[in-house]
Amino acid sequence: MSDAYILQQLINGLVLGSLYALIAVGFTMIYGIVRLINFAHGDILMVGAFSAFAILSVFGFPLWSAIVAVLTLGAILAMMIDLVAFRPQRAAPQVNGFITSLGVSILIQNLAILLLSGQPRPFNLPGWMRGNVHVPGVRVTVLDVTIVLITLAILIALMLFVQRTRLGAAMRATAENPLAASLMGIRINRAIATAFGVGGALAAVAGVFWAGRAGQIEPLMGFVPGLKAFVAAVIGGVGSLPGAVLGGFLLGFAEVLFVGLLPPAYGAYRDAFVFGLLILVLLVLPNGLLGRPAEERA
Amino acid sequence: MRLSRHHVAWALLALAAIALVAYAETWLSGYERTVIGFAGIYAILAVSLSFSNGLTGLFSLGHPAFMMVGGYTAAILTFPVNRKGFMLPALPEWLATLELTLLPATLAGALAAGLVAVVVGFPVLRLRGHYLAVATIGLIIVLGVVINNANDLTRGALGLNGIPRLTTLWVILGWLAVTLLVCWRLKHSSVGRSLMALRENELAAACLGVNRARSRLIAFSLSACFAGVGGALWAHLLTNLTPGSFGLALAFMLVVMVVIGGSGSLVGAILAAMAIMVLREVLRPVEQAVSAYGLVQIVTAILLIGTLLLRPQGFFGSSEPRFLRPCLPTSSLKGRETPTDGTARP
Amino acid sequence: MLTLDAVEVWRGPSLVLSDVSLRVEAGEIVALLGANGAGKTSTLLTVSGHLRPRSGRIRLDIDGKAHDLASLPPPEIVALGVAHCPEGRQIFGGMTVLENLRLGAYLRRDGAVRADLDRMMSLFPVLAERRGGLAGRLSGGEQMMLAIARALMSRPRLLLLDEPSLGLAPQLVEQIFDVIAEIRGAGTTVLLVEQNAAMALDVADRAYVLETGEVQLSGDAHELAGDPRVREAYLGLAPEGTAGP
Numbered sequence A: 001m002s003d004a005y006i007l008q009q010l011i012n013g014l015v016l017g018s019l020y021a022l023i024a025v026g027f028t029m030i031y032g033i034v035r036l037i038n039f040a041h042g043d044i045l046m047v048g049a050f051s052a053f054a055i056l057s058v059f060g061f062p063l064w065s066a067i068v069a070v071l072t073l074g075a076i077l078a079m080m081i082d083l084v085a086f087r088p089q090r091a092a093p094q095v096n097g098f099i100t101s102l103g104v105s106i107l108i109q110n111l112a113i114l115l116l117s118g119q120p121r122p123f124n125l126p127g128w129m130r131g132n133v134h135v136p137g138v139r140v141t142v143l144d145v146t147i148v149l150i151t152l153a154i155l156i157a158l159m160l161f162v163q164r165t166r167l168g169a170a171m172r173a174t175a176e177n178p179l180a181a182s183l184m185g186i187r188i189n190r191a192i193a194t195a196f197g198v199g200g201a202l203a204a205v206a207g208v209f210w211a212g213r214a215g216q217i218e219p220l221m222g223f224v225p226g227l228k229a230f231v232a233a234v235i236g237g238v239g240s241l242p243g244a245v246l247g248g249f250l251l252g253f254a255e256v257l258f259v260g261l262l263p264p265a266y267g268a269y270r271d272a273f274v275f276g277l278l279i280l281v282l283l284v285l286p287n288g289l290l291g292r293p294a295e296e297r298a
Numbered sequence B: 001m002r003l004s005r006h007h008v009a010w011a012l013l014a015l016a017a018i019a020l021v022a023y024a025e026t027w028l029s030g031y032e033r034t035v036i037g038f039a040g041i042y043a044i045l046a047v048s049l050s051f052s053n054g055l056t057g058l059f060s061l062g063h064p065a066f067m068m069v070g071g072y073t074a075a076i077l078t079f080p081v082n083r084k085g086f087m088l089p090a091l092p093e094w095l096a097t098l099e100l101t102l103l104p105a106t107l108a109g110a111l112a113a114g115l116v117a118v119v120v121g122f123p124v125l126r127l128r129g130h131y132l133a134v135a136t137i138g139l140i141i142v143l144g145v146v147i148n149n150a151n152d153l154t155r156g157a158l159g160l161n162g163i164p165r166l167t168t169l170w171v172i173l174g175w176l177a178v179t180l181l182v183c184w185r186l187k188h189s190s191v192g193r194s195l196m197a198l199r200e201n202e203l204a205a206a207c208l209g210v211n212r213a214r215s216r217l218i219a220f221s222l223s224a225c226f227a228g229v230g231g232a233l234w235a236h237l238l239t240n241l242t243p244g245s246f247g248l249a250l251a252f253m254l255v256v257m258v259v260i261g262g263s264g265s266l267v268g269a270i271l272a273a274m275a276i277m278v279l280r281e282v283l284r285p286v287e288q289a290v291s292a293y294g295l296v297q298i299v300t301a302i303l304l305i306g307t308l309l310l311r312p313q314g315f316f317g318s319s320e321p322r323f324l325r326p327c328l329p330t331s332s333l334k335g336r337e338t339p340t341d342g343t344a345r346p
Numbered sequence C: 001m002l003t004l005d006a007v008e009v010w011r012g013p014s015l016v017l018s019d020v021s022l023r024v025e026a027g028e029i030v031a032l033l034g035a036n037g038a039g040k041t042s043t044l045l046t047v048s049g050h051l052r053p054r055s056g057r058i059r060l061d062i063d064g065k066a067h068d069l070a071s072l073p074p075p076e077i078v079a080l081g082v083a084h085c086p087e088g089r090q091i092f093g094g095m096t097v098l099e100n101l102r103l104g105a106y107l108r109r110d111g112a113v114r115a116d117l118d119r120m121m122s123l124f125p126v127l128a129e130r131r132g133g134l135a136g137r138l139s140g141g142e143q144m145m146l147a148i149a150r151a152l153m154s155r156p157r158l159l160l161l162d163e164p165s166l167g168l169a170p171q172l173v174e175q176i177f178d179v180i181a182e183i184r185g186a187g188t189t190v191l192l193v194e195q196n197a198a199m200a201l202d203v204a205d206r207a208y209v210l211e212t213g214e215v216q217l218s219g220d221a222h223e224l225a226g227d228p229r230v231r232e233a234y235l236g237l238a239p240e241g242t243a244g245p
Helices: A003-034 A041-058 A063-089 A094-116 A142-164 A166-176 A178-183 A188-214 A223-236 A241-261 A264-284 B005-027 B030-056 B063-078 B081-087 B102-124 B129-149 B169-187 B190-200 B202-207 B212-238 B248-261 B266-289 B295-310 B322-327 C040-047 C074-080 C097-104 C113-123 C125-129 C140-152 C170-185 C197-203 C221-226 C228-234
Strands: C002-011 C014-024 C029-033 C053-062 C065-068 C082-085 C158-162 C189-194 C206-211 C214-220
Touching: A003 A041, A003 A063, A003 A142, A003 A166, A003 A188, A003 A223, A003 A241, A041 A063, A041 A094, A041 A188, A041 A223, A063 A094, A063 A188, A063 B295, A094 B129, A094 B248, A094 B295, A142 A166, A142 A188, A142 A241, A166 A178, A166 A188, A166 C097, A178 A188, A178 C074, A178 C082, A188 A223, A223 A241, A223 A264, A223 B129, A241 A264, A264 B102, A264 B129, B005 B030, B005 B169, B030 B063, B030 B169, B030 B190, B030 B212, B030 B248, B030 B266, B063 B102, B063 B129, B063 B212, B063 B248, B102 B129, B102 B212, B129 B248, B169 B190, B169 B212, B169 B266, B190 B202, B190 B212, B248 B266, B248 B295, B266 B295, C002 C040, C014 C029, C014 C040, C014 C053, C029 C040, C029 C170, C029 C197, C040 C053, C040 C082, C040 C158, C040 C189, C053 C074, C074 C082, C082 C140, C097 C113, C097 C140, C113 C125, C113 C140, C125 C140, C140 C158, C140 C170, C170 C189, C170 C197, C189 C197, C197 C221, C197 C228, C206 C221, C214 C221, C221 C228
Parallel strands: C014 C214, C029 C189, C029 C206, C082 C158, C158 C189
Antiparallel strands: C002 C014, C002 C053, C053 C065, C206 C214
């Protein structure tokens, strides 16, 4: 196994890890503040990809405008999901919210099938993204570099937002103790909506990149990435933003190395590996690597 | 044995069911009988899910995984020997020469499913709430991948077709009766009550001596057995099976049935299963006429969300429908049956 | 300053306040006493807007203007100058002491927040010591001081204090009540809910006794402390004033 091969695997792991980190961070932000697994998170990814498709391929607008539009659409969709599905159920037991988000996910997927057909469509980011970056011995596209750089930029911005701004403090307080936060004069619903908005925006942007790498879009494309992002969030500790980032990269590397280092016959077991890992982590390290003991709402 | 009121009530119900099936077998077309057949299988699945999820408060989405186990086990066992050599050339000797009838094959399927549930359940059932749900989704995926790759046993992605069409409405009715009987008896026994106690307040139940881990495992495995039965019957009705036959969409459908019927209500689950099947059959031609694929799922999803928002305990909560009151042993007629916190917990 | 008039509050299917009327004048400390479940916490939650009365009125008079609290959302009530320090401290355990204090001033837009932070640090020296540490690591008494300081950060006109002595050693309880007296001295009105009737009556000007959602007794704190019914039920003293079982 040559050095170049291993280097290639590491680069692939970095790229995949960046995507998982993006999706996982949004997911864990929502979980941290409402203690609910948002099953529809992956579907926001799908909507992001389809929106980009519409903007780039159908309307022919430039890439940067697509990114901005996708961020906005993702945020709005997520906030709508909160408003319609989760907010009316704030007081209900945890499991009801999960089933509701399951229903929302199925709803979104089938609306996409209904309106846009279930057939995969080819999706290509602008040609210059697919060009290769000249690094000896390995294949790195501009898209790969873009993904890693944008992810890093977004994550840094997010950390600053959450740690240094007033709204970020309000969100953290609401995640810690909603009653106490309300007593401070914080508008709980607004803090929660913000979390959804940010999470949705991140998922949508990840969707664009995911579709760019896959070369195609289809209505059910969000299911597996969404679930894997959940795994990443769990590995890092649900509710912890740094944990989600760590978990995302760890999972990305683990998955790539699993496929890359084992004989090709095992490649098909990749998804099984990821979910086996999930079950293992849930059992052995339920709070993940960086999480704190979770309180469960009865 | 004294003939009490509830024995009479059950006998009447049984007669009605038999009459219905006789009518269907004689007068209805093959297509209609198949639809009713699937409704019956869904009923079996819904009852068992209502039992484990509703009563116990386990949140398992894993039924499709156990259906896969049961379905493939039974199909491999009933497959005609002469075709086995062609379809599954790499089967071990003892399997290749084995050809069973439906009943022992179904039992084997149920047993296999139950075993998988016990093995998986030991670690996984320690999880709570939505973590358990996601773990069971993981189970579906893992099992799907395994079956997809165990080409020798299952023919992998190509799947099995030409499975003998052995499932009749009588068979389904029989198994539905068994499922209902077992779950009903358990629900209205001390076992059932301790399961419900577990759901309401785990700590209190444990203090009262309810063995948490064992109770959950029993409920989970029993429910998985019946899912295995459902899978076996399904395979022999549809006559083909692939790794993708039983996936999350099916789990979702079952969850909807249990939520709408009322988590913990056994007959409620049956009624909800029937109602949803009717809805699907009504909407399907509409879907095809207008090329509006996905309509059925959308309507189902809206029904689910609406139910959770407006009536989270479902139609019947944890109790059985009122018209069945005569069927209940008198001791369990009184007493709190519906969870007071509006839990859906399918 | 604060007037409750025939307030009726339900929590789900239970009636928690059936007919509560009370008055808090500016600059007073008013104690609200009663056994567990009497409705004391519910009263405070209703004033701060987290429970809605089914009937009755809640009026806050500040700077000559009257506000109907029953119709305002919690953030607006806080903005009016009502701070609620809840039962059980409810601090943000995963955030630092400093961040907790800052959150107390969440709605403030003026520039004096820094100065107030320093003031709190000097009022509660232990907070100054642990300013960068996680609030969850503080002891019970320290958390109570943090909770009070946090509430004071909003420069409230009316402070709602729920069971400050709960779970604290007697020595700390004395300290806390000294602080409460100082707060009144600085010009903040206090509505104090307490199970420790003796200490509450000692520091308060007036008091109300709540029982199953209704005001049963009211009056001057000193007089109530001498009232035989209060002595027997809440002070554990035999009617003649000798300490009894």
